[in-house]
Amino acid sequence: MMVIKRREEDTSFWPARSRLLMGLVLMLPVLAGCKARNTYHKPPPPEVDVARPLKQDVTTYLYATGQMTATRSVNLVARVQGFLQAIDYRDGAFVHKGDLLFLIEPAPYAAQAQQSRANLASALARAAFGVKQFDRYQALARFDSGSVQQAQQTRADRDSADASVLQAQAALQQADITYGYTHVTAPFDGFVSAHLVSVGQLVGSGQATELAQISALDPIWVNFNVSEQDGARLLARPGEKWKLQVEGPDESDYPHDGRVDYIAPTVDPATGTLALRGVLDNGDLTLRPGNFVRIRVMTGIRHNALLVPAECIGNDQGGRTVFVLTAENKVALRPVALGPLVGRLQAIEHGVAAEDRVIVNGVESIRTGEVAVPHEVQVTQ
Numbered sequence: 180m181m182v183i184k185r186r187e188e189d190t191s192f193w194p195a196r197s198r199l200l201m202g203l204v205l206m207l208p209v210l211a212g213c214k215a216r217n218t219y220h221k222p223p224p225p226e227v228d229v230a231r232p233l234k235q236d237v238t239t240y241l242y243a244t245g246q247m248t249a250t251r252s253v254n255l256v257a258r259v260q261g262f263l264q265a266i267d268y269r270d271g272a273f274v275h276k277g278d279l280l281f282l283i284e285p286a287p288y289a290a291q292a293q294q295s296r297a298n299l300a301s302a303l304a305r306a307a308f309g310v311k312q313f314d315r316y317q318a319l320a321r322f323d324s325g326s327v328q329q330a331q332q333t334r335a336d337r338d339s340a341d342a343s344v345l346q347a348q349a350a351l352q353q354a355d356i357t358y359g360y361t362h363v364t365a366p367f368d369g370f371v372s373a374h375l376v377s378v379g380q381l382v383g384s385g386q387a388t389e390l391a392q393i394s395a396l397d398p399i400w401v402n403f404n405v406s407e408q409d410g411a412r413l414l415a416r417p418g419e420k421w422k423l424q425v426e427g428p429d430e431s432d433y434p435h436d437g438r439v440d441y442i443a444p445t446v447d448p449a450t451g452t453l454a455l456r457g458v459l460d461n462g463d464l465t466l467r468p469g470n471f472v473r474i475r476v477m478t479g480i481r482h483n484a485l486l487v488p489a490e491c492i493g494n495d496q497g498g499r500t501v502f503v504l505t506a507e508n509k510v511a512l513r514p515v516a517l518g519p520l521v522g523r524l525q526a527i528e529h530g531v532a533a534e535d536r537v538i539v540n541g542v543e544s545i546r547t548g549e550v551a552v553p554h555e556v557q558v559t560q
Contacts, residue, residue, distance in 0.1 A: 226552045227541035229504050232485035232531055233558040237521050240475035241412070243455075245403030245425075247470040249394040250458070251367055257283055257383035257390060258360040263376055270373040274365045274393070281363035281374075281390050283382060288361050292354035299347035306344045309337035369395040394468060399461040401425055401437070402454070403474050407446050410453030412478060414442065422477045423457045427470055435459050435466065439476060485531055486524040487558060491539045492517070501531060502538040502545065504553055510538070510545045522560055 257263075261284030268280050313333040365371070372392040382388035401423075405413070413421065424433035437459030446453050457474070459466065466472070492515070493500045503511050513535075518526030531537060536553060538545065545551055 224550045224552050225541060225544040226554060227504070227538045227545060228556045229536040229553045230487070230539050230556045230558045231536060232487050232527065232533060233524065233560075234483050234533060235486055235521070236480055236482050237484040237486070237519055237526050238477055239479045239481050240519050241405060241409050241478050243403040243405055243474045243476070245401045245457075245472055245474050247466050247468050247472060248400045248402055249369075249396060249468045250398055250400050251369065251395040252392065252468070253366060254392050255280065255363055255371075255390045256387040257281075257363070257376075258387060259283055259288060259357060260383040261285075261287070261361065261381070263378050263380050263382050266374050266378060268371055271370060273370050274368070276365055276367050278365045279362055280365060280371060281376075283361045283363065285358060285361040288354070288358040292351065292358045295347065295351035295354040299344070299351050302340065302343040302347040306337070306340035309333065309340035313337040363390060365393060367393070367395055369393045396464055396467065397461040398437075398458050399466050399468070401457045401459065401466075401472060401474060403457070404447075404450070404452040404454055405476075407451050407453065410442075410446060410455075413439075413453075413455075413476075423459075424475050424477075425457070425459060425466070425472045427466065427472050433473070433475060435461075481518065481526070484518060484526045485533060486521060486526050487531065487537050488539050489520060489523055489525040491537060491542065492525055493542070501527075502542050502547075503531070504536045504538060504551060508550050508553060510547050510549055510551055512547050524558070524560065 263281060264284055265282040266280070267282065268274055268278070274280065313336070315333075317333075370393065372394075374391050376382055376388065376390055382390070413419070421439035423437050423439055425435040425437065426433045427435075437457045439455055440458045441456040443454040455476075457476075487501065491501055493502070495512075497514055499515050499517055501513050501515055503513055505511050513530050515530030516528040518528045520526070536555075538551075539556065539558070541551075
């Protein structure tokens with residue numbers, strides 16, 4: 180008997196075909212993308228604001244740092260020995276010349292002055308008697324030769340009495356001066372420091388005792404130094420009344436006006452600098468001795484100076500720079516030398532011409548040599 184086997188259908192074929200079809204479907208976008216061509220789109224050139232420098236006359240300055248000092252400042256000292264009896268001012272107060280500040284035990288010195296007056300009175304009496312005696316014996320000597328010697332003696336007595344008067348006058352003058360030292364007064368108008376001694380304290384014993392300091396603050400001095408080169412510019416114009424301005428640590432725009440009143444005759448060889456001093460009115464007492472301040476000395480007027488906004492000034496290893504646009508609108512970097520600052524504008528000594536287009540805005544997006552799209556703006560104060 181013949182046996183026939185039925186081949187069983189392979190059921191694994193359909194799942195495999197499904198997976199193949201799904202893979203082809205997923206790859207279609209990739210294959211389609213491969214047919215597309217990659218292209219590079221160049222970014223547009225950067226846009227910048229450009230301006231031509233502003234022409235304007237500007238004042239040129241010499242800049243320095245200095246320190247304020249009082250025009251007059253002295254230590255008040257005890258010039259006689261004694262116990263301090265009174266302090267007749269308030270610490271830090273403004274006083275006028277001649278005001279009493281300290282009183283040092285005046286009674287002993289008043290007694291000495293009184294004794295000197297008595298001695299002078301006695302000397303004057305003896306001198307008057309000597310004159311009368313001399314006149315009397317001079318008359319007798321005309322008639323009696325024996326009285327000649329007596330007349331000569333009375334002349335000597337008279338001259339000695341006159342000398343005693345001079346000596347007594349000098350002693351009284353010295354006693355009055357010494358008594359005056361017991362009253363310590365202000366030598367000039369100024370501000371007095373806190374007292375350094377107390378009432379009842381013995382002062383002037385063995386050496387002068389410092390009592391306080393007094394300083395005149397109006398007007399006030401400022402001391403500063405300039406380089407040898409800057410000093411030569413000032414010395415080249417002797418007799419010039421150099422104006423200066425000062426600003427303190429918390430000030431701006433140099434609010435204090437003054438003038439240079441002293442230029443040292445020689446340069447300090449150790450530092451290569453020239454010492455200067457300025458004097459300023461200080462009625463509001465804003466400036467105080469010891470303050471460190473910024474100074475500028477007016478040295479002249481620069482006509483038709485070129486100014487650009489200060490914020491467009493840059494720095495590199497070679498110094499200060501600005502960006503300009505060439506005739507082809509290409510960015511170029513220019514080294515510049517700076518002049519004075521005029522408000523928010525910076526004067527340029529050299530490196531930029533009047534017709535140059537200076538990039539004043541947009542420098543953060545440019546590179547040297549690339550083309551930029553300019554927008555003209557005006558430089559204003």
